[in-house]
Amino acid sequence: MLWTIAAAAQAIRDGRLSPVTLLDACLERIDRYEPRVHAWVFVDRTYAREQAETATAELKQGIRRGPLHGIPLGIKDIFDVFDWPTAAGSRLWAQSVARHDATVVERLRQAGAVFLGKTVTTQYASFDPPPTRNPWNLERTPGGSSSGSAAATACGMCLGALGSQTGGSITRPVSYCGVAGCKPTYGRVSCRGVVPLASSMDHPGPLASCVRDLALLLQAIGGPDPLDPACSSQPMPDLLAALDGPARPPRLGRLRGLFEDLAQPPLRELMDQVSERFAAADAVVKEVALPAGFAEVLARHRTVMAVEAAAFHGPRLRRHPQDYEPKIRQLLQEGLACPASEYTHCKAHQAQLRREMSSRFDGVDVLLTPATTGPAPPADTTGDPAFNSPWSYTGLPTVSIPAGWSAEGLPLAIQLVGAPFAEAQLLSAAAWCEKVLDIKRIEPPA
Secondary structure, eight states, X not given: OOOOHHHHHHHHHHTSOOHHHHHHHHHHHHHHHHHHHOOEEEEOHHHHHHHHHHXXXXXXXXXXXXXXXXXXXXXXXXXXXXXXXXXXXXXXXXXXXXXXXOHHHHHHHHTTOEEEEEEOOXXXXXXXXXXXXXXXXXXXXXXXXXXXXXXXXXXXXXXXXXXXXXXXXXXXXXXXXXXXXXXXXXXXXXXXXXXXXXXXXXXXXXXXXXXXXXXXXXXXXXXXOTTOTTSOOOOOOOHHHHHHSXXXXXEEEEEOTHHHHTOOHHHHHHHHHHHHHHHHTTOEEEEXXXXXXXXXXXXXXXXXXXXXXXXXXXXXXXXXXXXXXXXXXXXXXXXXXXXXXXXXXXXXXXXXXHHHHHGGGTTOSEEEEESSSSSOOBTTSOOOOTTTHHXXXXXXXXXXXXXXXXXXXXXXXXXXXXXXXXXXXXXXXXXXXXXXXXXXXXXXXX
């Protein structure tokens, strides 16, 4: 059985399932899929069992920490977990043991989650292809950089996972692997204890099998963190209350322009089909024009990412150039060579585009785009982040959900974009769309 977090949490609460039994089911799937999929840097079976046994003992004492109590999760290997190494894909950092939990890890620990191990990230959360393979076709990429988190969740090796996005590193992997992902508003989730790539665009976020599971995870990890100056003081809304409220059809603003010009035929067809289905189910689907500044978004995003990545990695690149793979090295070299004036212009453009996008929500609840330019490409790439980078650049929250299949049997997905800090409304709209699309979850063949 492919458990969702919500279903497993209810079964645990009712006494029909124990955390130990649930862990055993995940470990069985790891044994089945991992030799071919390579989603994990390591699985700490002994520690996972200790956590599951503790969670089970607490339940017998009448202690239930919430809906994540006893739920097995994967942690992307850029997040610090006390007493586990945080390598971030580096060979030299492979034994760099964390002495503290990242804020989001600490919050999941307090919520009673069971940590299975570290999932594979592309090196330093950048673009070089990972060892992980797509469970729907081992010759295809799972996407990056949250490669292992998406593949492990798709296979049921864990019920959800932590990921992060600076370009398209949550949305692309979940779309290619056939699961759901949420990139929250910039600043909604703390980055303390997370290896940075570009500090003004790094977004930790959850990956899971459905929208309700995303809400459960985001509810636990989001909210103010006084130890992270970039983390917003905005309080977390009650996301589950939003999902459980009256389910009215949303007003959807379909974006074209870039999102149609770069889309491959299967995604163009998918967008027409889902738009018709949503309209037939009484949603409002209207065209929304992109601001003129959107034409520069991909190049500007690349510059900001390169400069900010170089600010963190530059000194280490000079000392240990052999520890950087070709694509991340190229990105850092671009950043080191970028004039300060160009970076300043990009930051001004970023702020202006963020303001201009706010007006695009007049008369609509969320914006609608394809999640990727096409189905998962070959494994020598991580895919094109063109449909995701704009939202990392502007900091707007997104949710990606499965929406269909390609002729080759690969998952296809749509992306919903919300207004700043409107995750409750965004997740509610995504849950409505998910119900209308009714994509049945099936076992990957890998």
